[in-house]
Amino acid sequence: MAEPPYGVIWNRLRRGKVVPFLGAGASMAARAPDTTWDPANPASLPSGAELSRLLADETRFPFSRPAETDDLATVSSYYCDMNGRRVLRERLRELLNGDYPCGELHRFLASLEVPLVFVVTNYDSLLEKAFIAANKPYDLVIHPADRRDYANAVLWWPHGAAEPQFREPNRLEQDIDLADTTVIYKMHGSVCSDSARWDNFVITEDDYVDFLSRMTTHTAVPSLFSSDFREKSFLFLGYGLKDWNLRVVLKNLGRDQASREDGTADDEELPRSWAIQRNPSEFERRLWESRGVSIFDVGIDEFVTKLRQQAEGGRS
Template identity: 85%
Template sequence: MAEPPYGVIWNRLKRGRVVPFLGAGASLAARPAGACWDPDKPASLPSGAELSRLLAEETSFPFTRPNDVDDLATVSSYYCDMNGRRVLRERLRELLVGDYPCSALHHFLASIDMPLVFVVTNYDTLLEQAFLAAGRPYDLVIHPADRRDYANAVLWWPHGAAEPQFREPNRLEQDIDLARTTVIYKMHGSVCRDSARWDNFVITEDDYIDFLSRMTTHTAVPSLFSADFRDKSFLFLGYSLRDWNLRVVLKNLGREQAMRTEAQGDGPDDDELPRSWAIQRNPSEFERRLWEARGVSIFDVDIDEFIDKLHAAAEGGRA
């Protein structure tokens, strides 16, 4: 089995040439192997399927096949329709805000002494906690799915700000200098540890449809970030391509990256696009083919093992 190119990944990371994407598996990296999630005494965050099953049970979700209850977008839609958006949002906050441990992954990423853009599609705040523990500054940008009054804006917290500012997605260039500033971009919303007022979740089917429709009109991902992505490698950590919404997001990001690269050169050339990587344990053949079709090298490696070896590459490079 091929090993990830740890030296290449680290060299590009330390030069700011990589955009790390953190998926659901990244939030479970600190959970002991074989440990089960107990919603009454949670020692870790739930997986998407665990969260979906709990919501399905609480709202008496009607299903015909056992795996229907694992579809978080569908279950959340039903929960919202039956109980209201506020009840769903409050329940998510109860389940996602807690003293959950950061993993070696989060601490390692927070230790990189280079401004980076981190794209996070989880609702938790583990990466932010790791940055705070390391004393590293960062700006926070969140997609405001629960603020219909600011549907065409993003929430922006400059480092140290107690309250966010609303910004049009394509005007952040006036506020953030990516050459100097690390940004955590919560593409699908987030809980806000300090105030439930700013909790936002892209979680129901309608939420995803709205977000993806905005991607097609280039009003979802701020242009500041999409422009920055054009000559960067993507590092996908903890993602599965079983989710159709993620496949659409990646397809749109890849298309925009290719269009921008082509506009800069003489014509389309696969060699002009930097290679990207996905770290995923036990990917299916279906997922392997999808990653490869998107120009992403997939590696069947546990996240903890990957971070250990990436850290070793970093230490070797610093010696």
């Protein structure tokens, strides 16, 4: 079985030519293997399926098959309809804002010296905690799903700011210089450890519809980021492609990456991207490859260990 091209990945990463994307598996990598999540006394974050089942049980979700109770968007929609958006948001904060440990992946990414844009679709703040622990500066940008009055804006925390500023997505280039600023972009919202006031979650079916509709108007991903993506490789960590919402996002990101000022695209000039995913299905392999992404069946911890060895000049 082919291994990831660690040397190539590290060389591009250290030169700021990679955009790391962190999915659900990236957060689960911080969790001890073979552990059971206990919502009454959690020692780690829940998986998406575990969170969905808990919400389904609490709101007496009227279906019982795993395909239904494990669907977080559907269950969250029902929870919200039955109990209100505020109750859902408060419950998510209770479950996601604990003092959970960062994983080796988060610590490694926070140790990098080059400014990068990190795209995170998880709701937790593990990456931010790793940067704080490493005393590394970063700007935070969050999609404000719960602020309908700012539906076409993003929340922007300059490094060290206690409160966010609202910005039109395509005007962030006036505020952020990616040449010397690391940015954590929470594409699907986030629990905010400092204040519940700014918690935002793209989690219900309606949230995803709203977010994806913004993709068509180029306001979901700020142009500052999509422009930066065009000459860079994507490094997908902890993603699966069974979720159609993610496939739509990737399709649009790929279109932005391939675009040129003259409206043409040269496939030979596009940098290769990589996905690190344990036990991908044949369906997922084909989807990744069709999007110009090489997929590798490697655990995240093993990947980080070997990438760190590469950074230190050694080989496994």
